[in-house]
């Protein structure tokens with residue numbers, strides 16, 4: 001048992017932080033959106049060049065290190081499917097995939113899916129298993145969305161396409177996906193909260209900084225409790241190799257926390273929080289998107305109850 | 316960073332669970348319903364703690380020179396989790412081993428150590444904590460109970476309130492003002508006072524939480540020798556701050572909440588309630604809340620295991636633990652419905668144990684204040 005980062009882990013986190021300061025950030029996310037809303041190819045490339053794209057498969061590294069990186073990338077609002085590649089794809093298969101990668105279930109067909117219109121590989125789950133599908137022109141079309149990521153709609157039915165990953169891959173996909181979601185939510189919540197805290201340390205009304213009002217402080221402090229809980233749940237699940245119950249717990253907790261943190265940070269920021277000029281929306285709208293993915297809060301909870309206690313509505 | 320228990324720690328937990336199964340009486344669940352201060356539980360604690368001491372477990376985290384084994388904080392936390400989860404068979408003695416003993420080790424005279432530490436490490440003594448007063452709750456430094464020097468004695472006058480276990484305790488660890496001109500945290504001293512001292516009167520405060528939960532303790536010219544003082548005169552605040560570091564995470568509420576939740580699921584299953592998707596949703600929500608609290612508490616144990624000074628992560632852990640406990644307590648009422656109104660039912664007993672979580676050992680709002688200032692760096696008014 002040890003909650004401290006090892007020296008190697010600290011070095012990874014520091015390096016990715018420096019990389020994100022250079023290549024990512026909320027301004028860059030907004031810029032990309034204004035330019036038509038693609039995936040951040042330069043950031044993906046920088047992450048790959050630094051060896052972070054496949055860090056989970058490197059000697060002495062693993063899912064936990066990928067998770068540490070994913071948190072930093074999310075905190076810096078990277079417009080890249082880092083979790084899908086470095087956590088989900090890396091955990092599912094040893095095959096190198098052509099990125100960007102998008103994740104979808106059969107029930108996502110026709111719905112907005114993160115990165116679908118820009119991905120070159122689709123990791124696709126349905127009742128029969130999981131397939132790795134190279135995407136071709138016409139498989140997906142862009143969807144206009146304000147929820148912080150480039151969204152696309154999958155319009156093919158993908159029947160018979162792609163390499164099947166075999167039995168067991170279906171549950172594994174869901175579990176890794178939940179881990180990626182949980183940590184991306186943590187990064188975005190943390191950024192939303194610190195943006196808000198920083199603002200409330202300087203914004204004055206009634207002759208005092210708003211952050212000195214106790215009614216405000218307690219709401220922010222409660223958000224912090226939620227964020228830290230979500231973070232450690234994700235780290236523990238990552239260290240244990242993404243066991244299904246652990247990732248369902250982490251995702252259930254994080255997705256519920258996400259909507260609360262998004263609501264509170266907006267409320268406490270006042271009108272400026274709704275402007276495009278101010279960074280907050282970059283994270284809060286993403287939080288909504290993330291909290292809806294893969295069955296959302298109730299979906300994660302259903303899985304958790306099934307795994308923890310064998311409960312399901314048919315039993 | 317890694318989250319695995321060592322094989323030795325796992326073995327320790329297994330062995331301790333076997334021990335619990337062997338020594339807890341058949342009607343333990345019944346006994347444990349009334350809280351660690353009840354007559355039955357206080358009485359059982361002597362038997363239980365003596366047997367823990369025999370196995371070398373009661374004070375294993377103490378230094379060897381005081382009868383411990385220098386076990387790391389993780390080891391001791393395993394005992395804390397297992398005990399608290401099933402309703403604390405150590406009764407009030409968990410306080411002795413967690414922080415009263417360590418405070419005596421650090422600040423006690425040789426005589427105090429020789430007398431008190433063996434009693435504690437053998438499981439033979441109950442203590443109570445005389446901190447809160449009618450006008451000094453969250454604002455503990457407002458305390459007024461005074462101890463006036465008279466030759467080699469102190470004469471104590473004043474009163475304490477909410478004192479758990481006062482009815483059973485042989486000693487009280489008492490905060491008093493020794494400098495009458497002092498204000499706030501200066502001029503306070505700690506006294507280790509026998510409850511048999513003439514001039515001490517204990518009155519139960521009837522409560523809805525359980526029998527014999529709270530007491531008032533009145534001091535009327537209660538005379539004790541100066542040798543009862545722990546630490547320097549007027550430096551008692553430092554003693555308390557040191558002692559309470561050991562109580563950083565305090566009771567393992569998350570462990571109790573998680574176990575109660577498992578029992579709630581079992582009851583729901585028997586009643587055929589677990590096919591209801593709303594029930595499933597709420598149970599899983601509660602599970603995630605308990606798990607988050609567990610990790611935040613473990614984070615604090617880890618800091619201690621690393622020998623780092625306490626941080627406001629302690630407050631995060633406490634708020635999360637309190638939330639978990641109350642959440643599960645309320646959920647059991649909600650799911651089981653009106654049957655919980657009957658005294659002694661599972662949901663009733665559990666709810667009433669959980670309902671004090673946000674106030675006992677420091678109210679949640681105070682923890683939130685500390686998180687706001689120390690973790691978030693928000694300014695004061």
Ligand SMILES: Cc1cc2nc3c(=O)[nH]c(=O)nc-3n(C[C@H](O)[C@H](O)[C@H](O)COP(=O)(O)OP(=O)(O)OC[C@H]3O[C@@H](n4cnc5c(N)ncnc54)[C@H](O)[C@@H]3O)c2cc1C
Nearest residue numbers: 444445446447452453477478479671674675676677678680
């Ligand atoms: C089950 C139980 C057992 C206990 N056992 C003991 C014991 O053995 N020995 C002992 O000494 N004490 C004991 N206590 C007392 C406990 O330490 C106090 O209840 C606690 O510190 C709060 O004090 P109070 O009850 O006076 O509440 P108050 O301080 O009067 O607070 C009332 C409310 O006001 C809020 N509040 C107070 N100050 C602020 C502030 N600055 N900002 C925002 N909100 C604020 C509080 O959070 C709380 O919600 C026990 C209490 C309970 C419930």
